[in-house]
Amino acid sequence: MLDIMLPFYGREDHFRAAVTSVLQQDSDQWRLVIIDDAYPDPAPGAWARQISDPRVEYRRHEVNQGINRTFQECLDLSTATWVSVFGCDDLMQPNYVRRVAELTAQFPDAGIIHPGTDVIDADGAPARTIVDTAKAFYRPRGPRPRVLGGEELAVSITRGNWMNFPALAWHGPTVRGMGFRPGYQIVQDLALALDVCRVGRTLVLDDDVVFHYRRHRGSVSSWQAVDGTRFREERAFFLSEAETFDDEGWHRAARAARRHLSSRINAATQLLPALRAGDLHGARGLLAYAAGR
Incomplete structure (x- = not known):
């Protein structure tokens, strides 16, 4: 089964x-x-x-x-x-x-x-x-x-x-x-x-x-969150899905994908671990992603 x-x-x-x-x-x-x-x-x-x-x-x-x-x-x-x-x-x-x-x-x-x-x-x-x-x-x-x-x-x-x-x-x-x-x-x-x-x-x-x-x-998923790899992949995925959702007429889903708010909040939670690891470049990337940039 x-x-x-x-x-x-x-x-x-x-x-x-x-x-x-x-x-x-x-x-x-x-x-x-x-x-x-x-x-x-x-x-x-x-x-x-x-x-x-x-x-x-x-x-x-x-x-x-x-x-x-x-x-x-x-x-x-x-x-x-x-x-x-x-x-x-x-x-x-x-x-x-x-x-x-x-x-x-x-x-x-x-x-x-x-x-x-x-x-x-x-x-x-x-x-x-x-x-x-x-x-x-x-x-x-x-x-x-x-x-x-x-x-x-x-x-x-x-x-x-x-x-x-x-x-x-x-x-x-x-x-x-x-x-x-x-x-x-x-x-x-x-x-x-x-x-x-x-x-x-x-x-x-x-x-x-x-x-x-x-x-x-x-x-x-944990270590890729700290170094920002996870969020680069997620951003590209969500923006691509938003276009597909709009083509399908699922406009509420498209708006949710463009905002990807929970993913950005998750990125914000990884700022402190990145700073503790001394990864200032990664921390800047996480901050930008969390802010929607």
Whole structure:
């Protein structure tokens, strides 16, 4: 029912915990494919090869391919009706697969399932950052599960991307037919969600917490935020989407994309870390971006 695709490049302890959380699912309707993006330390791969469960497959790249190409490979290798691109440092609760199955059965027109998610830190303790507080602010309110689609969904996730990408389950035939847009390292999940939205599929947002999203400074999105790389990519993406939205007649979504207010607020929160790192050039860029210049 669900292909869990796990691109790996990171800490071995986080990786082992992530894989173990899949093995502990209380439903057997899953397959796990680990794609090792040529991580320098061979120990995690050696451990993964020893897993005897026939539902687990391990692959390793000869050279590092990077996030976008590896994510696309996840879609290309998937075959199930539903697919998750699981984070190698995140955790599934034992009922994750079962809850996704319940929601897909209840909402057959869905293109994206967003199960309930909470946030943990590098040590696995509950965490709450400024970013997660902002996500909670932008996340739609109302009874759950809630179905969002069309321009309503486009406005919601463009105004503030409240989704936790590794927790999502995607409708396999839909996303395999479109793929991740090449060239993106940060906004590829938002771009794919908007593409799913454009073909008429919906997003189902649930509150039952079955997934732990790990927030820590070692993640790609965290260090690219500090050096400003993230925001250069986001600005180009949002301005391009605004033009597309206008062409589609989704003018509210176009305005949200041009303002990209939550992205600019996020940039402002990175000013202090940049200054602490002595990166005055990066700090000036972050300030300009936060101001909308």
